[in-house]
Amino acid sequence: MDTLSLFFTASLVAFGLYWFICILGSAEQKGKSAVHLSGGSISADKVSDNYNQYWSFFRRPKEIETADKVPAFVDTFYNLVTDIYEWGWGQSFHFSPSLPGCSHRDATRAHEEYAVDLLNVSPGSRILDAGCGVGGPMRAIASHSGARVVGITINEYQVNRARLHNKKAGLEKQCEVVCGNFLHMPFEESSFDGAYSIEATCHAPNLEEVYSEIYRVLKPGALYVSYEWVTTELYRGDNPEHTEIIQGIERGDALPGLRSYDQIAEIARKVGFEVLKEKDLAEPPAGPWWSRLKMGRIAYWRNHIVVTVLAWLGIAPKGVVDVHEMLFKTADFLTRGGETGIFTPMHMILCRKPEQAAAQ
Ligand SMILES: C=C(CC[C@@H](C)[C@H]1CC[C@H]2C3=CC[C@H]4[C@H](C)[C@@H](O)CC[C@]4(C)[C@H]3CC[C@]12C)C(C)C
Numbered sequence: 610m611d612t613l614s615l616f617f618t619a620s621l622v623a624f625g626l627y628w629f630i631c632i633l634g635s636a637e638q639k640g641k642s643a644v645h646l647s648g649g650s651i652s653a654d655k656v657s658d659n660y661n662q663y664w665s666f667f668r669r670p671k672e673i674e675t676a677d678k679v680p681a682f683v684d685t686f687y688n689l690v691t692d693i694y695e696w697g698w699g700q701s702f703h704f705s706p707s708l709p710g711c712s713h714r715d716a717t718r719a720h721e722e723y724a725v726d727l728l729n730v731s732p733g734s735r736i737l738d739a740g741c742g743v744g745g746p747m748r749a750i751a752s753h754s755g756a757r758v759v760g761i762t763i764n765e766y767q768v769n770r771a772r773l774h775n776k777k778a779g780l781e782k783q784c785e786v787v788c789g790n791f792l793h794m795p796f797e798e799s800s801f802d803g804a805y806s807i808e809a810t811c812h813a814p815n816l817e818e819v820y821s822e823i824y825r826v827l828k829p830g831a832l833y834v835s836y837e838w839v840t841t842e843l844y845r846g847d848n849p850e851h852t853e854i855i856q857g858i859e860r861g862d863a864l865p866g867l868r869s870y871d872q873i874a875e876i877a878r879k880v881g882f883e884v885l886k887e888k889d890l891a892e893p894p895a896g897p898w899w900s901r902l903k904m905g906r907i908a909y910w911r912n913h914i915v916v917t918v919l920a921w922l923g924i925a926p927k928g929v930v931d932v933h934e935m936l937f938k939t940a941d942f943l944t945r946g947g948e949t950g951i952f953t954p955m956h957m958i959l960c961r962k963p964e965q966a967a968a969q
């Protein structure tokens with residue numbers, strides 16, 4: 610091969626690699642690119658250790674049952690997955706019913722706007738996002754409703770990402786992000802006009818604790834809506850296929866134990882809420898929420914090659930390959946959970962703190 614052909618071949622290979630990793634590997638137009646995958650707040654050389662530590666929780670299930678260890682376990686999980694989620698899914702870390710003729714982005718946004726529409730808040734009111742991630746829902750909800758949103762997340766890396774995105778979107782005055790535990794929030798009693806949580810309270814070891822904390826910070830008469838991860842009435846604890854799926858979902862998503870759909874309203878009432886509505890938003894005629902996961906399978910293979918190559922080149926931390934593989938398997942358990950109908954990530958509950966709230 611002469612020098613010129615060699616030069617052209619090398620340029621073509623270099624361009625192909627650049628396209629495969631940097632262009633094709635990004636979930637959204639302005640999304641995270643693969644070359645920036647990190648272990649969140651964990652330094653690159655500690656990602657593998659932290660991944661092993663994450664799994665050790667499941668080898669000692671008693672520790673997950675010990676409520677005080679859970680926030681640290683969830684924090685580790687989000688250090689490991691936040692960049693991969695942003696890269697491969699976007700800034701909203703939740704599912705939504707698929708809408709015929711609509712993009713994933715539009716379906717996601719519609720699901721977020723529905724939550725704040727239920728809260729019936731007026732522009733300028735102050736609302737809480739319990740478990741805000743990197744703030745995809747917060748920004749959509751602030752723009753749609755005109756409300757001021759205060760988000761809380763246990764993960765400091767997410768706080769920084771969310772603040773950066775808020776600034777880029779020009780929403781930093783309307784959207785505030787706080788690092789903290791939603792089981793003990795640094796907010797005054799009766800200080801919010803509304804609250805929502807999207808696929809976040811499933812991480813709480815005890816739902817009663819987070820619901821009573823949200824109840825405490827709401828003004829009397831204010832509404833709270835939550836999209837909960839639960840097992841449905843089709844789930845049978847004595848069916849080995851069902852238990853395999855649910856255990857797979859719990860392990861790949863840092864869940865201390867999935868709750869059953871019929872526990873949610875009971876717990877809400879127990880802490881003092883009036884339950885106004887309860888509905889599984891995944892039920893027909895809603896389009897399947899898992900179709901986006903299923904459609905992405907080929908992309909996940911491509912992503913796995915990208916992550917492996919980047920880790921091999923020393924651009925991404927080595928442990929990222931294991932984390933990606935874990936998510937790959939989790940996607941399959943979630944899809945099976947959806948297809949069998951034994952699991953839903955969108956059991957919606959709308960509650961009100963009574964005007965004459967009983968003293969806690
Ligand atoms: C509410 C929670 C998170 C829900 C979802 C946002 C995430 C659950 C599983 C995640 C993913 C699985 C497969 C990944 C894929 C292998 C990778 O190449 C690109 C990212 C994924 C698609 C990733 C994206 C986010 C999820 C869909 C839980 C944690 C309570």
Ligand SMILES: C[S@@+](CC[C@H](N)C(=O)[O-])C[C@H]1O[C@@H](n2cnc3c(N)ncnc32)[C@H](O)[C@@H]1O
Binds near residue numbers: 703790
């Ligand atoms: C799946 S993400 C959903 C994020 C966001 N609601 C969204 O839809 O994009 C769950 C979020 O809950 C947060 N979370 C879990 N346990 C928490 C806790 N004890 N205190 C505060 N945040 C918590 C996580 O840090 C993460 O931001």
